[in-house]
Amino acid sequence: MKRSGLTEKRILHAALALFVKNGYHGTSINDITKEVGLTKGALYAHFQNKGELLLKIIDEFRIEYIEKMIKTVDAHPGNAIDKLNCAISFSSRFALENPDLCLFLTFLTTELNTDVDFEPALKSVYRDYQKFISELIRDGIRQGLINPGLDPELAALTFMAIHDGVLHQWALNRDRIDGEKYVKTFRFIFVKGLMAQEQEEGGAAS
Template sequence: MAGDTKERILETALALFAQSGYLGTSMHDIAKELGITKGALYKHYASKQEILDSIVERMNKMDYERAEAYEMPETEPDGFAEAYLHTPIAKIRTYSMAQFDHWTKEPFSSNFRKMLTLEQYRDPKLAQLYHDYLATGPTKYMAAIFRKLTDSDDAAMQLALEFYGPMFLLYSVYDGANEKESVAPMLCAHIDRFIAKIESGYRKPHAEGA
């Protein structure tokens, strides 16, 4: 029962953070939304920072479980790049679509993204989280994957930007769309075009030389 209460607190707090921002939400606001006293709230979480830390911890757990569920390689960047070359295209495509759904359709992670988007210019620590989860982090991760497919770090970064840039933009397109299901075909088309480029220009030479 206590675990259910702590989970409810996290979800309620994050929904408020996504709406009013982390800095704009108080422990009083969270308790009021939950219909409990501040004293009862403090029995579960000593501070708003502790709530945020627990949210980040859950996000990290969700990331790991999702990668495991889709059987994506869990190695260091160099090893991942090698594994990526031998990962079926269908699996890469499915995982990329799952990532997009994770950040747009799943309430917890979607609210986490919205909170970081609101706070990226107001709090240095939250700005760092924004870059780690949504901007610099994913781009560098993809560049590390593509490094073995190219002849330079700059070329790998260009591939990463080509792949992740449109996906990042489509988060905002999704948020503003009246018919949100219309965004999925755009994402599919982008991923298919990119994979076709990789197949014709990068993966085949490596496969022939293997």
């Protein structure tokens, strides 16, 4: 059977939505085929099993979110704080435009972090994410903008934890949350907490 890129995208989109809604283990191949309107045979012509679908979605997250965020932030002018703010802006836009893909790892990491089939792929994505944010923080320390007493690796993990928590609460309360104000609150709390003391004092005086 001829493989169709459009059909593969439909399958991935349906699987992603179901994984976010019901969890990976709570979603069956039958659920996915029913959602897409395909037979099992037609789905298996594109993907060998449910696990291959999940790994493809993880890779899609890496390409569409991590790699594009890095490219966008690297091209953004300014110092490390400017670039961190760019990363936050990119993340907020991505969440609005790709809610399921953005929530995907946030919702499924707990379920899958001990699964030997998927743990390496999940950890690899998060390592790339942490490495990039920690390098921005190191740059900020070298530039005298960020508190030198902070551990860049731990600060990056804190950024990721807050970011995931923000996404989770946004998903639960989006009907009553002002998204723009929510992002501004996240931005203020995290970036303000990173600032070197002299930067805070200078900001207060200006």
